[in-house]
Amino acid sequence: MARRASLRVAPPPRPPDLAAVTIPAASxxxxxxxxxxxxxxxxxxxxxxxxxxxxxxxxxxxxxxxxxxxxxxxxxxxxxxxxxxxxxxxxxxxxxxxxxxxxxxxxxxxxxxxxxxxxxxxxxxxxxxxxxxxxxxxxxxxxxxxxxxxxxxxxxxxxxxxxxxxxxxxxxxxxxxxxxxxxxxxxxxxxxxxxxxxxxxxxxxxxxxxxxxxxxxxxxxxxxxxHGFARPNLALRVHEVRGEADLHRTVDDALREALGAPRSGRGTAIVYAPTRRQTDEETARLQAAGWRAAAYHAGLDGTARDLAQRLFQEGALDAVVATNAFGMGI
The missing domain is CATH 3.40.50.300 (P-loop containing nucleotide triphosphate hydrolases)
Incomplete structure (x- = not known):
């Protein structure tokens, strides 16, 4: 499981967010x-x-x-x-x-x-x-x-x-x-x-x-x-896993719940991993199980990353396995 860095504290005071702006007539x-x-x-x-x-x-x-x-x-x-x-x-x-x-x-x-x-x-x-x-x-x-x-x-x-x-x-x-x-x-x-x-x-x-x-x-x-960035279509669940085999079962159960079977066309999942090595290993494991999976992390060249993102956007994958490098714009 990934460990999160501790939070830093607090910014200096800043101006309040704008609720509205009056546009001058000459603007x-x-x-x-x-x-x-x-x-x-x-x-x-x-x-x-x-x-x-x-x-x-x-x-x-x-x-x-x-x-x-x-x-x-x-x-x-x-x-x-x-x-x-x-x-x-x-x-x-x-x-x-x-x-x-x-x-x-x-x-x-x-x-x-x-x-x-x-x-x-x-x-x-x-x-x-x-x-x-x-x-x-x-x-x-x-x-x-x-x-x-x-x-x-x-x-x-x-x-x-x-x-x-x-x-x-x-x-x-x-x-x-x-x-x-x-x-x-x-x-x-x-x-x-x-x-x-x-x-x-x-x-x-x-x-x-x-x-x-x-x-x-x-x-x-x-x-x-x-503007508010709450996404009511998203739900969060936390599972405590005990070892690698339990982790794999949890991921497999979540994929089956969300997507059904490989190549079912019900959408694309993102499986986040904490390291590049674990990303590559999990991608290989899912591919061996029949899932259309691709890896995405900063250690891959630009062409490979672009291909993975394009296939994700086109719905041509069942899962992208990624580090947090695959986050912006998704």
Whole structure:
């Protein structure tokens, strides 16, 4: 069984979360037609909290948004990007989700691209040249791209009206998904003083929210919109297991309860393991039992991780066995 690290204590006092924001009449949100832009993206109505977040971002130029996975956070930067001109820069650690969002935007007539380590050198250079020519409304980049001098030079020559940082909790050393590459984002924000900045995440405690603002160099009065992330469709149960055989029986019983039999098409389970080695061993055990299972952890190369996530999203697996690296965006 995995052991959890002890919690650290407490953040300094911080401003209360925003319940609502008054939009000045002269602000961009007052003159831009958000409803028309929404319809151009293929939607007929905003989800709860989306309009408020977009109006806050346009009026206040800074926003920390906490909303549940599947709650429509991506629209908060996609819609303004179609209205503001220039190239909106989106930083995300999830290559498969970048790919999916770029494909969905292209289907709606919005020019978008992404840069990630999974691209070969020629393709990455071709896309960077297109970004430099201003061909794209949105450019998604993996955080490690920020360390490339050529990319930073390119950014300085672009008209960037909005910098959106997805999975912003990755910048926090208090969080379980800390990514050192995210630490470069504070410098990037400082280098783009005229750009609006949106930091969004589905999981951020008050401690983590405070650190996000500090790390990004955002003022303490940056608006924070925090929407409930309780998921009533989820239930929690705890089983005490006595040894490896008991653990295997518990996992097998849970899979049969949730999915029935292998290849039944009733959904996909996630089995979390505390280490990479245990992830690989459990994947092999489930595969031997007939389950369509794939492993996901940071020790696998990007291609293998992307394939596992894509098969998960397509429902082509019975189970993904993973460390907590398989968490964001799920």
């Amino acid at each position: 961009p949100a007052a003159t831009l037609d958000l409803d028309a832009a929404l319809m151009r993206l293929g939607y007929d109505r905003f989800r709860p909290g989306q309009r408020e977040a977009i109006e806050t971002l346009l009026a206040r130029r800074r926003l920390l948004l906490v909303a549940p996975t599947g709650g429509g956070k991506s629209l908060t930067y996609q819609l303004p990007a179609t209205l503001l001109g220039g190239t909106t820069l989106v930083v995300s650690p999830l290559v498969s989700l970048m790919h999916d969002q770029v494909a969905a935007l292209a289907a709606r007539g919005v020019a978008a691209t992404f840069l990630a380590a999974t691209l070969d050198g020629d393709e990455a250079r071709r896309r960077m040249q297109g970004i430099a020519r201003g061909e794209f409304v949105l450019a998604y980049v993996a955080p490690e791209r920020l360390a490339y001098p050529g990319f930073r030079s390119l950014v300085h020559d672009l008209a960037i009206p909005l910098l959106a940082i997805d999975e912003a909790h990755c910048i926090s050393e208090w969080g379980h998904d800390f990514r050192p590459d995210y630490l470069a984002l504070g410098d990037l924000v400082a280098e783009l003083p005229s750009a609006r900045v949106l930091a969004c995440t589905a999981t951020a405690t008050p401690v983590v929210r405070d650190e996000i603002l500090v790390r990004l160099g955002l003022p303490a009065d940056t608006p924070q919109l925090v």
